[in-house]
Amino acid sequence: MRVFDRLSEGLKLPEDERMLLESVRTVARDRIAPRAAHYDATAEFPWDSLKAVNELGLNAVYIPADYGGAGMSYVAYLECVRELSKACSSTGIIWATNFHAMKPVIDFGSAEQNRRFMATMLKGGIASIAITEPTAGSDATGMKTRFTPDGDWVVVDGGKTFISSGDVADLILLFGKWSEIENPKAAITALVLEKGTPGFSVLRKEDKMGNRATSTVALAFDGCRVPRTNLIQGPGGGLKVLLGSLNKSRPSVAAHALGIARAAFEDAVAYINDRRQWGKRIVEFQGIQFMLADMATDLALCEAWLYHVARLVDDGAEGFEVEASMLKMRASDLAMRIATDAVQLHGGYGYCKDFRVERLMRDAKVTQIWEGTNQIHRQLIGRSFMKK
Numbered sequence: 322m323r324v325f326d327r328l329s330e331g332l333k334l335p336e337d338e339r340m341l342l343e344s345v346r347t348v349a350r351d352r353i354a355p356r357a358a359h360y361d362a363t364a365e366f367p368w369d370s371l372k373a374v375n376e377l378g379l380n381a382v383y384i385p386a387d388y389g390g391a392g393m394s395y396v397a398y399l400e401c402v403r404e405l406s407k408a409c410s411s412t413g414i415i416w417a418t419n420f421h422a423m424k425p426v427i428d429f430g431s432a433e434q435n436r437r438f439m440a441t442m443l444k445g446g447i448a449s450i451a452i453t454e455p456t457a458g459s460d461a462t463g464m465k466t467r468f469t470p471d472g473d474w475v476v477v478d479g480g481k482t483f484i485s486s487g488d489v490a491d492l493i494l495l496f497g498k499w500s501e502i503e504n505p506k507a508a509i510t511a512l513v514l515e516k517g518t519p520g521f522s523v524l525r526k527e528d529k530m531g532n533r534a535t536s537t538v539a540l541a542f543d544g545c546r547v548p549r550t551n552l553i554q555g556p557g558g559g560l561k562v563l564l565g566s567l568n569k570s571r572p573s574v575a576a577h578a579l580g581i582a583r584a585a586f587e588d589a590v591a592y593i594n595d596r597r598q599w600g601k602r603i604v605e606f607q608g609i610q611f612m613l614a615d616m617a618t619d620l621a622l623c624e625a626w627l628y629h630v631a632r633l634v635d636d637g638a639e640g641f642e643v644e645a646s647m648l649k650m651r652a653s654d655l656a657m658r659i660a661t662d663a664v665q666l667h668g669g670y671g672y673c674k675d676f677r678v679e680r681l682m683r684d685a686k687v688t689q690i691w692e693g694t695n696q697i698h699r700q701l702i703g704r705s706f707m708k709k
């Protein structure tokens with residue numbers, strides 16, 4: 322595993338980030354990983370694991386110092402996602418969703434909005450981002466949720482589907498269309514809906530294949546009145562917020578996928594070094610070594626690309642959509658492949674719930690679907706090479 326240790330060492334994180342990561346690894350190993358199977362089996366929301374995350378004050382990692390956070394690097398944030406997801410995929414993505422919902426507010430909201438909303442997050446708040454609708458999935462611009470101005474208020478009507486943490490969130494970054502703007506793309510608007518807003522309801526909770534401890538819900542908005550001061554970038558500013566935020570959330574879902582991949586890889590290596598057939602350890606067969614070589618090499622290269630994209634963000638680069646799409650696509654395909662191979666390397670035992678790889682394979686699948694399906698990412702990457 323020297324290859325992977327050297328990759329992490331190569332990050333050369335400052336002392337405070339390095340120490341934080343050590344604490345995250347310890348908590349993930351001792352408090353979060355041991356409960357992951359229970360939460361998967363029961364599909365209960367992992368409140369105990371979230372408590373452990375909040376005792377570390379992890380929401381502060383991505384909140385700028387101006388709003389009371391620690392303002393750490395994006396590399397450090399991604400490493401936290403990867404470590405948490407390696408221990409429990411559900412816990413990792415619940416915490417990452419806080420970032421996906423709040424980073425657009427940090428980047429595009431006013432100082433007053435940030436002071437209000439980040440105070441909630443620093444207390445261990447949960448956030449959710451609501452884009453998808455029953456008839457607007459890959460083409461999010463087809464959304465129909467309506468925002469109608471009424472004096473100092475915005476009235477919200479419509480519905481969202483597949484919203485992670487939508488039922489438990491303190492804050493929901495909600496996208497809809499401004500009723501007074503006709504152009505469907507120009508009408509897209511973002512606002513923050515706070516917990517307890519009258520007219521907001523949860524219609525159903527999905528019973529999922531994997532990431533079962535996350536809460537994925539359909540939401541309805543029936544005349545919800547949201548203060549106009551909660552609009553992010555004002556009427557019609559939503560598309561900019563949406564596109565700007567995806568570049569930061571896609572590497573984050575890649576880090577989640579790579580956490581799952583690393584867990585599956587480590588479990589497979591441990592198992593085939595122990596299990597014997599034909600009088601030899603499974604790892605001694607050349608056919609198995611070839612499999613392992615592909616898994617390890619692709620994982621190392623993908624982790625290196627994660628750090629490359631992370632550095633682009635930390636250095637303030639613009640226009641890195643293609644790099645972010647490449648990362649999301651490859652990391653999620655790899656997580657699915659490594660988790661599937663890890664099941665294969667466990668033989669019949671891998672198909673049974675006594676071994677973690679069974680869960681990892683189910684958890685990995687959605688990484689190819691959310692945050693833009695991998696078909697959409699292939700299209701975005703391929704299209705970028707078309708000559709004008």
Ligand SMILES: Cc1cc2nc3c(=O)[nH]c(=O)nc-3n(C[C@H](O)[C@H](O)[C@H](O)COP(=O)(O)OP(=O)(O)OC[C@H]3O[C@@H](n4cnc5c(N)ncnc54)[C@H](O)[C@@H]3O)c2cc1C
Pocket residue numbers: 449450451452453457458459460482483484485486529537687690691692693694695696697700
């Ligand atoms: C567990 C889970 C959690 C989620 N969490 C959230 C959340 O928190 N917030 C949120 O807003 N959304 C969330 N989503 C929604 C997710 O982002 C969408 O499911 C995803 O964008 C795909 O949309 P869709 O399911 O409507 O599929 P569709 O868009 O209907 O696609 C169906 C199939 O057609 C393919 N396809 C579509 N268009 C094209 C094209 N142009 N070219 C080639 N192939 C195409 C797709 O790749 C896919 O294979 C979540 C989904 C899941 C399953």
